[in-house]
Amino acid sequence: MRLSGERLVEYGEKGGCFVKKMTADDIKDIRELRELLEVGALKILFSKNNKQTIKELELICEDFTSMVEKGYYGGACEADVKFHEKIIEATGNERLLQIYHNSNIPLFHLKLGNALSHMDDYKQTDVEHRRIVDYLKNGKLKESIDTLLEHLDRGEKESIEF
Template sequence: MKEDSLAYKVYLEVRKKILSSQLAGGARLVENFWAEKLSVSRVAVREAFMRLAGESLVEFGGKGGCFVKSMTIDDVKEIRELREILEIGALKILFAKKNKEVLKELQLICDDFSAMVEKGYYGGACEADVKFHEKMIESTENARLILMYKNSNIPLFHMRLGAVMDQMEDYQDTDKEHRAIVEGLANDDWELSYSSLVRHLYRGEQEALELV
């Protein structure tokens, strides 16, 4: 595999961990660790870190260390506002499409989330949470919307999912809200899907603000 492909492999893996809050703001990223973990060279890891820095997901310290960028109060509020605009827009498109295959895929992600929580695999649950929202966006098949969402590097708002293992109420609320969104889509109940999504985003914002 070429060096640039290896760097992309590292980029995707670290980006996924950051967006799913498995790597919290302020966490140091050690080149040797990621090189060994992903069986790549330190050069590939360094290139991946540079790309992540270009997307404002990580930053370099004064002594050259690389750290996950922490979110400010303004960051949290702006991200919630952006997510609301993009995801409600995506929801409108999904209601218009009425694609049963999309419903099945979203339901499977909900089931995957529940299974991960039940097994105590909280990292997997975090990734399933991110995947649910990304699937909503991707299923619109609107290339510009998908690109905007991807380039915005939307992080998981329920940071307690990744940071605190005993926040079962948050896991349960997330599961209920995701399933309510799907239920609304399945039954052509806009109000159910819309209110569940907005509640999900606002709850996430409040919990994220508690940790900033």
């Protein structure tokens, strides 16, 4: 019932419960919501100049790279989700984190990531994550945001094409 309330499942005509299929409109809506939340989170994170968070993001990037190199795409997908969640968490804004989790973005993100197990996608994700962190580390907020937006746009396009 809870999953139904969160619009993650639907009921079949003859009974039964099924995971809701994602449409192109769903993917677009999720990308737009992620843009609002994650760009806002980057701005807050940047203003805090939290070097510990930068180190944690770098470690997540290392985990991601390691998982891809070993062919553990499920683990890489989890590291990808962890990267974006860390940006939200690092704001210290509990309401923002609650909205992020209540929106089921991590769930949809995992679902899409597991469906997109293309090596090129993982390599590009690795490059983009590392650029976001490097720009934050070097005080370049605009470049960090621009890279995040490119990352989200690419993910949306690849998800729709899939």
